[in-house]
Amino acid sequence: MRRGRAVIAAGLCALLALGASWAVAPAALGQGAADDATPPAPSGSGAPRTMQGEAPSAPPGAPAGGRETPGATVAPGGGEVLVLPEGRGAPGEDARSDPDRERVVAALSHNQVSITTTYAGSEIFVFGAIKRNAPARTGEPDVIVTISGPSAPVTVRRKARMFGVWANNASTVVDAAPSFYAVASTGPLRDVLSATENLRHRIALDSQVRTIGAASDVADPDAFREAVIRLRRAQGLYVEAPIEVEVIESTLFTTHVALPANIVEGDYVARVFLVHDRQVIDLHETVVGVRKVGLERWLFALSREAPLQYGLLALIVALAMGWGASEVFRLMRR
Amino acid sequence: MLIYLPIAEVSVNAFVLLGLGGLIGLLSGLFGVGGGFLMTPLLMLVGIPPAVAVATGANQICAASFSGVLAHWRRGAVDFRMGGVLLAGGVAGSFVGVEIFELLTALGQVELMVSLTYVLFLGVVGGLMLIESLGAMIRARRGTAPKRRQRRRGWAHKLPLKMRFRASNLYISVIPPFLIGALVGLLSAIMGVGGGFIMVPAMIYMLGMPTAVVVGTSLFQIMFVTGVTTLLHATQTFTVDIALALLLLVGGVTGAQVGARFGMKLKAEQLRIGLALMVLAVCLKIAFDLVATPAELYSLAAAP
Missing domain, CATH: 1.20.5 (Single alpha-helices involved in coiled-coils or other helix-helix interfaces)
Structure with missing residues (x-):
């Protein structure tokens, strides 16, 4: 715990000292600095530029249907820092096309988790700042932090009494369920985020576990989906911490996410959402590699x-x- | 002390695994059963995925059996010739068993079939053993001359292909032991166990082997069956966790040695009563789980 506090302190100091510029924590942001240095080749005609010469790029999780902007490109050098697409017409879009809109910069205490023989879980500290070109808006900003493990389909079986004994009776496949999912926010998700935004970014645990398509071999597929959430939550693999993100002076924020001992290998995606008036203003995404090392x-x-x-x-x-x-x-x- | 297991992908307390291995090893050395019917449920209870529990259990039982065989062999309590015949039957039976298992998988409900087979065999075997050994004990208490079991000149003597099993002091046809081995091989492929709890009583009551030799001979056969199972799982299902096996082994081999030593001090009837009670306890537990309303109706598995 003490080490964790030190990490936060160091991180916050760095952020303050450097004035929360893009140069902040280059190691953690990785491609962020590179993106700034090399302006992306403009694709399409007249891609709307938001600020500082960055091309808007679509986050991988964004729904595709009609959302793509004409000039949406993934910035060269990988999609670690992502800017929201310039959607039109949807509620709250005017806030996003504002050149003076707020941005979020974030870093993790470590971008690599090594599973050694004595691995017994670890803790990742997420810290960052809200960057502004204009005076702060009225009202406290909200921050949501999610970390998700590799997703895979899961077979769910349900028992039923048959001839006096309990046997597996119905079964279905839940098409996508992350092996690990943690979401921390400045308040209850229901209050912090609008339903539309939650659906768009799949933030709540409920929207992460899903069955694709209506075709199902059971009458009540939702019960099976809920079972996945219930069972994984009991195993400590799904975590919801509504008031774990702390915001200081409407600018700095910090939280920590505990990875349990029973996690699997893979690329874990950490997302930091900046939310104002229940609308997502900005998103920062980075990858945490979880790897077995040594003898393992x-x-x-x-x-x-x-x-x-x-x-x-x-x-x-x-x-x-x-x-x-x-x-x-x-x-x-x- | 928590240890992360590379194949099972879970973190488990190392001392729990050591203790578990020791307990199973003790029973293995004492009764001549591999302990698979206890090991698999216990490992799952600790949080090991079922597939890894089955495969790694086989590996652990192989080592514990080898340790037990060595201990019994030193006091001349292994009938290698009988073991060989049982093994030949076992290999034949397990091939058939694997076919049946695949058929059951295609039909679904493998889990239920396994549970029902467990209840049936554990119940029948345990019940018969308990009745017989209690009877023997009561007779001994009453002071009735402990009648030397009369060598029944039954079907085992009438069949052809007779062979002399010196260590067991028998001269019988090889067909009954071969069939018993085949039955055990068949069941072990379906139930995922070594099959000692079936073989030990079968050797005592059906072949008339002396209890002292039965345990070592049973372990000898189990050692090979579980060895083959380990290799099959390692190459086909990738579920053998060597780190988990190693931890179970440290406890297991030690337990098997203590058990074998301890077993020599007990009377044959006491050994049989102990095994019968243990078999019945597991049987009742599985039967209860089948009938009782489970707390969680849903279960998860990796989708194919």
């Missing part, structure tokens, strides 16, 4: 790439241990 890495790779050798190794180890114990006990008996 080696054993896992061997088991997949050379399964026969791995199996033989397991057997040899087993027999050696059996023989060793037998010998030790024989010697002790003498």
Whole structure:
């Protein structure tokens, strides 16, 4: 905990010292600085520029239907820093096309989580600042932080009593369910975010676990979807912390997300949303790589790439241990 | 102390696993059962995914059995010839068993079938053993001369292909032990266990082998069956967790040695009563789970 506080303190100091410019925490932002240095090639004709010569780029999670702006491109050098598309007509859009709109800059305490043999969970501190070219708006800004693990389809089975015994009866596949999902915000999501915005960015846990398409082999697919959330929440894999984000002076914010010990490998996506009047103003996205290292890495790779050798190794180890114990006990008996 | 398991992808307390391995090892050395029917449910209780629990359990039981076989072999309590015949039957049976298992998978309801098979076999075997061994104990208490079990010249003696099993002091046809081995192989492929809890009583009551030799011989056969199972799982389902196995082994091999030593001090009837009670307890637990309303009706699995 003490180390965590130090990380926050250091992060906030850095932010203050550098005046919350794009140069802040270049290691964490990675491509952010590079994007600034090399102006993106304009695609299409007259792509609307928001500010500082950045092309608006579509976040991967943004719904596609009719949302693409003519000039929407992903900035060269990877999509780590993302700017919202310049949508038109939707409520709250005027706020986004404002050149003086507020921006969010954020960094994580670490962008790499190593799963070692003694890995027992870790904590990621997310901190950042709200950048303004104009005086602060009235009203406190809200910040939502989400971290999601790799998503995969899940088979959900339900038991029913058949001939007196409980047996798996109905089953369905939930098409997408993140292996881990944490969402922290400055207040209850219902109050902080409008339903439309929640749907667009899939922020609430409920919108992360979903069945695609209406075709389903069960009468009540929603019950199965809810079961995924309930079971994963019980395992500590789905976490909702409504008031875990702390905002200081309407400018700086900090939160922490605990990764449990039973996480899987993969690229975890951390998103930081800046919200005003229940509308998303800006989004910052970055990737946390969760990787097995050392012996864990080696054993896992061997088991997949050379399964026969791995199996033989397991057997040899087993027999050696059996023989060793037998010998030790024989010697002790003498 | 928490340890992250590379294949199971969960973090588990190392001491819990050591203790679990030790307990199963103790029972293994004591009764000559591999302990698979206890290991798999217990590992799942600790939070290990079922597939990893089954495959790694096989690996652990293989080592514990090897340790047990060595201990029994030193006091000449392993009938290798009988073990060989049982093993030949076991291999044949497990091939058939794998086919049946695949058929059940295609039909769905493997889980239910496995549970029902468990209840049926554990119940019948445990019940018969308990009745028989209690009877033997009461007779001994009453002071009735502990009748040396009469060698029944039953069907095992009439069939052809007779063979002398010196360690078991038997001269019988190889067909009954081969069939018993095949049955055990079949069931172990379906139920995912070594099959000791079926083989031990079968050897005692159907073949008339002396209890002292039965345990070592059973372990000898289990060692091979679980060895093959480990390799099959490692190459086909990728669910053998070597780190988990290692932790279980440290406790397991030690427990097996203690169990084998301890077993020598107990009377044959006491051993049989102990095994019967344990088998019945597991049987009742599984039966209860089948009938009782579960707290959570839903379960998750990786989609194919």
